[in-house]
Amino acid sequence: MVYEGKKFVSWHYFVLITARCYWLLTMMQRTHAQEHTHSIRIEGEITLGGLFPVHSRGERGVPCGDLKKEKGIHRLEAMLYAIDKINKDPDLLANVTLGARILDTCSRDTHALEQSLTFVQSLIEKDASDVRCSNGESPIFNKPDKIIGVIGASASSVSIMVANILRLFKIPQISYASTAPELSDNTRYDFFSRVVPPDSYQAQAMLDIVKALGWNYVSTLASEGNYGESGVEAFSQISRETGGVCIAQSLKIPREPKAGEFDKLIQRLLENPAARAVIIFANEDDIRRVLEAAKKANQTGHFLWIGSDSWGSKIAPVYQQEDIAEGAVTILPKRASIDGFDKYFRGRTLANNRRNVWFAEFWEENFGCRLGSHGKKNNYAKKCTGLERISRDSTYEQEGKVQFVIDAVYAMAHALHAMHKDLCPGYLGLCSKMNTIDGRDLLRYIRAVNFSGSAETPVTFNENGDAPGRYDIYQYQSTNKSTAEYKVIGQWIDYLQLNVSEMRWTRGEEKHPMSLCSLPCKPGERKKIVKGVPCCWQCERCEGYYYQFDEFSCERCPSEQRPNMNRTGCQLIPVVKLEWHSPWAVVPVFIAMMGIIATTFVIVTFVRFNDTPIVRACGRELSYVLLTGIFLCYAITFLMIAAPDTVICSFRRIFLGLGMCFSYAALLTKTNRIHRIFEQGKKSVTAPRFISPASQLVITFSLISVQLLGVLVWFIIDPPHIIVDYREQRTPEPENARGVLKCDISDLSLICSLGYSILLMVTCTVYAIKTRGVPETFNEAKPIGFTMYTTCIIWLAFIPIFFGTTQSAERMYIQTTTLTVSMSLSASVSLGMLYMPKVYIIIFHPEQNVQKRKRSFKAVVTAATMSSKLTQKGNDRPNGEAKTELCESLETNNSLENMVLLSQQTSLNAHI
Numbered sequence: 001m002v003y004e005g006k007k008f009v010s011w012h013y014f015v016l017i018t019a020r021c022y023w024l025l026t027m028m029q030r031t032h033a034q035e036h037t038h039s040i041r042i043e044g045e046i047t048l049g050g051l052f053p054v055h056s057r058g059e060r061g062v063p064c065g066d067l068k069k070e071k072g073i074h075r076l077e078a079m080l081y082a083i084d085k086i087n088k089d090p091d092l093l094a095n096v097t098l099g100a101r102i103l104d105t106c107s108r109d110t111h112a113l114e115q116s117l118t119f120v121q122s123l124i125e126k127d128a129s130d131v132r133c134s135n136g137e138s139p140i141f142n143k144p145d146k147i148i149g150v151i152g153a154s155a156s157s158v159s160i161m162v163a164n165i166l167r168l169f170k171i172p173q174i175s176y177a178s179t180a181p182e183l184s185d186n187t188r189y190d191f192f193s194r195v196v197p198p199d200s201y202q203a204q205a206m207l208d209i210v211k212a213l214g215w216n217y218v219s220t221l222a223s224e225g226n227y228g229e230s231g232v233e234a235f236s237q238i239s240r241e242t243g244g245v246c247i248a249q250s251l252k253i254p255r256e257p258k259a260g261e262f263d264k265l266i267q268r269l270l271e272n273p274a275a276r277a278v279i280i281f282a283n284e285d286d287i288r289r290v291l292e293a294a295k296k297a298n299q300t301g302h303f304l305w306i307g308s309d310s311w312g313s314k315i316a317p318v319y320q321q322e323d324i325a326e327g328a329v330t331i332l333p334k335r336a337s338i339d340g341f342d343k344y345f346r347g348r349t350l351a352n353n354r355r356n357v358w359f360a361e362f363w364e365e366n367f368g369c370r371l372g373s374h375g376k377k378n379n380y381a382k383k384c385t386g387l388e389r390i391s392r393d394s395t396y397e398q399e400g401k402v403q404f405v406i407d408a409v410y411a412m413a414h415a416l417h418a419m420h421k422d423l424c425p426g427y428l429g430l431c432s433k434m435n436t437i438d439g440r441d442l443l444r445y446i447r448a449v450n451f452s453g454s455a456e457t458p459v460t461f462n463e464n465g466d467a468p469g470r471y472d473i474y475q476y477q478s479t480n481k482s483t484a485e486y487k488v489i490g491q492w493i494d495y496l497q498l499n500v501s502e503m504r505w506t507r508g509e510e511k512h513p514m515s516l517c518s519l520p521c522k523p524g525e526r527k528k529i530v531k532g533v534p535c536c537w538q539c540e541r542c543e544g545y546y547y548q549f550d551e552f553s554c555e556r557c558p559s560e561q562r563p564n565m566n567r568t569g570c571q572l573i574p575v576v577k578l579e580w581h582s583p584w585a586v587v588p589v590f591i592a593m594m595g596i597i598a599t600t601f602v603i604v605t606f607v608r609f610n611d612t613p614i615v616r617a618c619g620r621e622l623s624y625v626l627l628t629g630i631f632l633c634y635a636i637t638f639l640m641i642a643a644p645d646t647v648i649c650s651f652r653r654i655f656l657g658l659g660m661c662f663s664y665a666a667l668l669t670k671t672n673r674i675h676r677i678f679e680q681g682k683k684s685v686t687a688p689r690f691i692s693p694a695s696q697l698v699i700t701f702s703l704i705s706v707q708l709l710g711v712l713v714w715f716i717i718d719p720p721h722i723i724v725d726y727r728e729q730r731t732p733e734p735e736n737a738r739g740v741l742k743c744d745i746s747d748l749s750l751i752c753s754l755g756y757s758i759l760l761m762v763t764c765t766v767y768a769i770k771t772r773g774v775p776e777t778f779n780e781a782k783p784i785g786f787t788m789y790t791t792c793i794i795w796l797a798f799i800p801i802f803f804g805t806t807q808s809a810e811r812m813y814i815q816t817t818t819l820t821v822s823m824s825l826s827a828s829v830s831l832g833m834l835y836m837p838k839v840y841i842i843i844f845h846p847e848q849n850v851q852k853r854k855r856s857f858k859a860v861v862t863a864a865t866m867s868s869k870l871t872q873k874g875n876d877r878p879n880g881e882a883k884t885e886l887c888e889s890l891e892t893n894n895s896l897e898n899m900v901l902l903s904q905q906t907s908l909n910a911h912i
Contacts, residue, residue, distance in 0.1 A: 044099020629662025
């Protein structure tokens with residue numbers, strides 16, 4: 001449907017244009033002289049059309065305004081210069097003369113459309129059957145020029161209008177200045193080509209400049225019309241596709257701006273103060289008035305202007321606006337001054353340039369004089385002499401598009417030359433095949449040209465008829481002379497090459513300012529994008545164990561790692577262990593060393609006095625087992641503090657509960673023996689079974705073997721190994737986090753390992769309670785009782801301290817210290833209460849360490865039982881009665897105690 005619509009529109013245009021052509025043909029044939037006053041005609045075998053803005057747009061219904069010296073005359077003369085050179089070139093279109101038909105567009109698209117109908121006159125068949133002269137004869141029509149290709153136009157809007165009609169008649173067109181991206185549409189403008197790059201390349205170059213300067217928030221400003229709107233649209237589209245740059249607002253300058261319109265534009269730009277960079281696609285006059293409004297608003301130094309090729313390196317837009325324009329970055333297609341054209345143009349005079357019908361008007365304008373009745377400007381007082389010379393008597397600077405005009409003419413000539421070689425091989429001049437040149441064939445040759453242009457740059461076209469993008473980047477900078485000028489700071493040839501170090505901003509400031517919606521986030525912060533504005537964001541710091549994964553997200557570090565200082569990555573958490581010099585280790589080690597020394601001293605003393613009554617009376621075999629357990633309880637401290645490895649972990653498992661098991665197995669055997677002896681004594685005078693030293697050792701080691709069996713099973717199920725626990729000291733502040741190197745012994749495993757020893761301890765305590773009625777002077781029942789009571793208190797205190805610190809960052813230190821100190825204290829209680837009194841007697845009171853006379857077991861048990869009953873009876877009576885009875889029995893009781901004491905030292909030892 002779209003295609004059919006286009007065909008309908010094209011046919012509609014064709015009908016209207018054909019009707020218009022008949023009217024124009026009639027009007028144009030009235031006077032031949034009038035025709036030449038509006039066009040240049042140069043005879044040739046092949047005629048090229050030319051469209052140039054010789055005059056500006058007229059006002060109040062007048063089609064044409066003032067003469068354009070540079071954009072009009074310079075460019076027009078460039079085409080004539082190129083044709084002259086081609087006609088003289090023996091290697092290019094030899095023996096073929098190029099002609100020209102050059103028209104004035106008056107910088108107006110509608111006027112250009114009317115003028116361009118001249119190019120299609122020869123293609124429109126004229127029906128003169130009904131036309132007769134006054135004498136009745138058929139009229140004779142002047143044969144119109146047959147235009148095979150058109151050079152032009154300048155403005156994009158004019159080129160679009162002209163291209164719509166030329167494509168209907170298949171006439172190729174090559175523009176030297178039209179840059180609108182719309183003209184790259186090969187489906188609508190298939191016969192259009194250009195030697196200048198389209199604004200889409202320019203927009204890409206401007207976007208690259210913005211990104212190179214680190215800006216991401218800009219505003220756009222465009223003159224109403226095809227050039228400005230298409231340029232801004234191309235910039236917006238590319239920025240959306242590539243990302244990284246957001247447009248705060250897009251403003252348009254009306255064709256006919258009202259008073260104060262530019263002041264309003266500046267105020268609207270200031271509504272987004274962060275968007276300091278302004279992308280301008282506007283004509284010279286609009287640029288100048290925008291700068292004036294910014295200066296009026298006292299915004300010097302605020303706006304960062306990025307100008308298109310319409311600004312380029314022109315002085316007119318910045319004249320008397322140097323301060324507000326300082327630092328502006330502009331872009332211009334790469335160009336070069338053509339020396340041959342300068343020489344040619346400076347040599348043009350009224351006498352040798354009669355072919356240019358507008359040259360006399362240029363002469364008056366350029367030299368400020370009048371040529372009398374033949375001139376156009378009669379308001380100059382000075383009369384032209386004709387002896388004035390360009391550049392000598394007037395300022396002259398080659399217009400920037402002269403190079404492209406010459407390249408456009410040469411592109412057409414190279415295409416014709418290639419066609420001539422194919423259609424007329426070896427033929428001098430035009431052959432019959434080229435008498436009628438097919439526009440579609442010529443277009444194919446045009447798109448295939450590839451030659452070195454006037455500025456020694458390659459001239460080529462892509463499939464859309466566009467030239468490659470080649471731009472120079474300028475910046476308007478102040479100089480040391482307090483003036484300003486344009487300085488080349490880079491170029492864009494498919495990619496940007498920008499010398500940022502050469503850039504200068506407000507009065508010599510080298511550091512370029514910013515145009516950002518939001519400042520860049522610091523390392524370790526993520527961007528939280530504002531909805532709908534991808535260039536605006538809020539910075540949020542990655543907290544805890546999170547690090548900056550990318551620009552927009554934070555990720556959690558692995559369990560064994562923590563964020564680095566700037567939170568841009570993760571690093572391994574330091575691994576720690578309990579060091580020997582730590583206060584948590586010094587105290588347990590000191591206690592353990594003192595205990596080991598004391599235990600060693602007791603063992604040495606007992607070995608030295610092994611056969612003395614006190615050593616024998618306390619049971620030598622079980623005493624050595626008990627002292628071994630005490631020694632192991634002290635020694636486990638060093639295993640618990642040593643650096644963990646597989647061997648250390650194995651020893652920890654073995655000896656962690658073994659020392660306590662040795663101690664409490666021996667104590668349980670002792671208390672059980674005492675309990676059985678006195679329970680048996682209540683029933684009979686015969687000794688209970690299994691109270692001999694050998695039996696006691698068997699019982700003790702049987703109890704110990706249970707512990708060893710449990711450890712063996714533990715080894716089989718879960719072999720010992722070391723781990724690094726990163727959870728134990730995983731503090732809220734990652735910088736304080738530590739991994740703890742330790743043996744793989746869980747709290748449950750620890751409870752199981754110590755549980756059996758605690759069970760022995762509790763059982764031993766129960767027996768100690770049961771034997772609490774034994775006389776104080778009888779064996780070790782009372783010291784064992786006090787030992788067990790104290791030990792139970794120690795371990796009752798241990799449990800809440802050990803398990804109550806599981807969430808503490810100092811857990812490893814507290815638990816290790818608590819465990820080792822508790823074991824050392826338990827060993828110390830046993831050592832102090834059971835053996836230190838005996839050692840004291842052995843060393844300091846050896847007179848008490850002598851053997852008394854022996855008594856029978858029956859006498860000993862009977863005496864002890866009677867003492868126990870008397871004591872119990874005294875406890876049950878009232879105080880007075882007990883005292884009386886006890887006093888009455890004093891003599892008997894004293895004798896009994898003496899007997900028990902002697903029995904303890906003699907007879908009982910003989911049986912035990």
